[in-house]
Amino acid sequence: MDRTNIKQKYEVVSNRKLSSDLYEMTLSGDTSMIAKPGQFINITIPNHFLKRPISIADWDDEKMVIIYRIAGKGTKWLSLLTSGDKLECLSGLGNGFTVENNRRLIIGGGAGVPPLYGLAKRMVTAGIKPIVILGFRNADEIFYLAEFKALSDEVYVATDDGSFGQKGTVCDLLTVRGLTDIPYYACGPLAMLKSVCHISQTNGQLSLEERMGCGFGACMGCSIKTKNGPKRICKEGPVLSSEELLWDVI
Amino acid sequence: MGCDLRVNLGKIKLDNPVIPASGTFGFGYEFADFYDLDILGSIAIKGTTLNARFGNPTPRIAECDRGMINAVGLQNPGVEKVLEEELPKLKQVFHKPIIANIAGSSFADYIACAVAFDKAEMVGILEINISCPNVSKGGLSFGSDPQTVKELTQKIKQAVKKPVFMKLSPNVTDIVAIAKACEEGGADGISLINTLLGARFDLRTGKPIVHNIMGGFSGPAIKPVALRMVYQVYEAVSLPIIGIGGISEAEDVIEMMYAGASAVEIGAANCTDPFACKKILDDLPELCRRLGIGSLKSIIGKAHQ
Numbered sequence: 001m002d003r004t005n006i007k008q009k010y011e012v013v014s015n016r017k018l019s020s021d022l023y024e025m026t027l028s029g030d031t032s033m034i035a036k037p038g039q040f041i042n043i044t045i046p047n048h049f050l051k052r053p054i055s056i057a058d059w060d061d062e063k064m065v066i067i068y069r070i071a072g073k074g075t076k077w078l079s080l081l082t083s084g085d086k087l088e089c090l091s092g093l094g095n096g097f098t099v100e101n102n103r104r105l106i107i108g109g110g111a112g113v114p115p116l117y118g119l120a121k122r123m124v125t126a127g128i129k130p131i132v133i134l135g136f137r138n139a140d141e142i143f144y145l146a147e148f149k150a151l152s153d154e155v156y157v158a159t160d161d162g163s164f165g166q167k168g169t170v171c172d173l174l175t176v177r178g179l180t181d182i183p184y185y186a187c188g189p190l191a192m193l194k195s196v197c198h199i200s201q202t203n204g205q206l207s208l209e210e211r212m213g214c215g216f217g218a219c220m221g222c223s224i225k226t227k228n229g230p231k232r233i234c235k236e237g238p239v240l241s242s243e244e245l246l247w248d249v250i
Numbered sequence: 251m252g253c254d255l256r257v258n259l260g261k262i263k264l265d266n267p268v269i270p271a272s273g274t275f276g277f278g279y280e281f282a283d284f285y286d287l288d289i290l291g292s293i294a295i296k297g298t299t300l301n302a303r304f305g306n307p308t309p310r311i312a313e314c315d316r317g318m319i320n321a322v323g324l325q326n327p328g329v330e331k332v333l334e335e336e337l338p339k340l341k342q343v344f345h346k347p348i349i350a351n352i353a354g355s356s357f358a359d360y361i362a363c364a365v366a367f368d369k370a371e372m373v374g375i376l377e378i379n380i381s382c383p384n385v386s387k388g389g390l391s392f393g394s395d396p397q398t399v400k401e402l403t404q405k406i407k408q409a410v411k412k413p414v415f416m417k418l419s420p421n422v423t424d425i426v427a428i429a430k431a432c433e434e435g436g437a438d439g440i441s442l443i444n445t446l447l448g449a450r451f452d453l454r455t456g457k458p459i460v461h462n463i464m465g466g467f468s469g470p471a472i473k474p475v476a477l478r479m480v481y482q483v484y485e486a487v488s489l490p491i492i493g494i495g496g497i498s499e500a501e502d503v504i505e506m507m508y509a510g511a512s513a514v515e516i517g518a519a520n521c522t523d524p525f526a527c528k529k530i531l532d533d534l535p536e537l538c539r540r541l542g543i544g545s546l547k548s549i550i551g552k553a554h555q
Contacts, residue, residue, distance in 0.1 A: 003283035007524070049317055049522060050318060210309070211308060213310075218276050219274055220322045
């Protein structure tokens, strides 16, 4: 695959706070390397050796949206950028989700929700009506609810403290709504993914997270064991099938 | 007239001294998506062991100031699969002799792996990673004891025909003693340095960031250590040296060659920029012109003159 244009410069169009520690940034530039929802970019941060991998929430021919959590100094720096600032990134990394006709259910938790928005949009474009299950810690942490509702009549929210929607986890919602037999897509904390896998009677495409070195398959820094041999989260992932995961070694 | 970038590693002639280092370039072919690999002097492939290894559990990576720690743990599919599956893919996109990087946990493993690569047509140099723990000696690194290094070098040399370069660990008391042991054992060259042992701890949890607790520290931060060791080893032995450690731009190549390196390997820089080696090669001719360097061969060991 030709990846000669993997390195791109983007201009910040907007950068706004979504919740206590989540920000949404819109970038303009060459998005031709992005082929699928669930792919990510790896952002160069000044005076930091490694880049910061951030999933792509949505994109079109000229722009993309990323949603990121402030986790340390690098992402803090990102949150301070304003319109007109420039970013250098490696673009269109990872395999991403594959839209499939019989796969209608989307399950997202917290900072794992963003790539599922781009996925939901592409499902709708493909004529598939997604059922969306979102989990957050509390009502203040909820974001993109209106955006998801614009794409689907079936959007359900769970919060840990019950301050919005169903009290409990996404798994509680899946049980209450009787959705455990629908093939799904999921992204969220590892504990959530694991619970979803166990409660579901069918399979899912799961987007996993791992500490990365290069982000494009060179260093093997993010490899995990699967039933199909070692897989690099940055290259063969981040989206893996629930059927190939070995939960006891993750 | 442009600068003559050609260099020699003993009998092996390179078009230029720029070589991606083992472990940061996979088996090479994936970088053909980014640029024409034939611009490189050679490629040091991912460290290979006799049997397949998954390596360490994640997290395997920790960021550092001007560098990174990796504890990948020699993930590789084993020499047989490398020869059958990986090298044929590389052969389609790279048409020069490669450097086979070999690791092991016993003399027998090293020798069997070296013998297997010795038969591979596209392998030009066997590079022996002696930073690995020696299982038969309680896990102490092969590379930390001169007698063991000499013995390992001799045994590998007796078993193979291709040039053998010993890749030294910097985590030793006296790098010169190790380098001399390589020379006495009959090595054809020396690669140095491998990564420095390091560790990072999470501020919130107080726990190690990488699962393995310790890992190999690499990146621009270690360049002065590498330069110092290459300088010392150049003084002490008469073997060609591949200088490794923190090289990320053309200036670093020149500096490393002044210290005594005949060629260089670029490691961590490939992880932060897939085009790092290409950029160095793009910049080298102009830098040589500015510094009045007509031939790279002429600057090897200039710091010692």
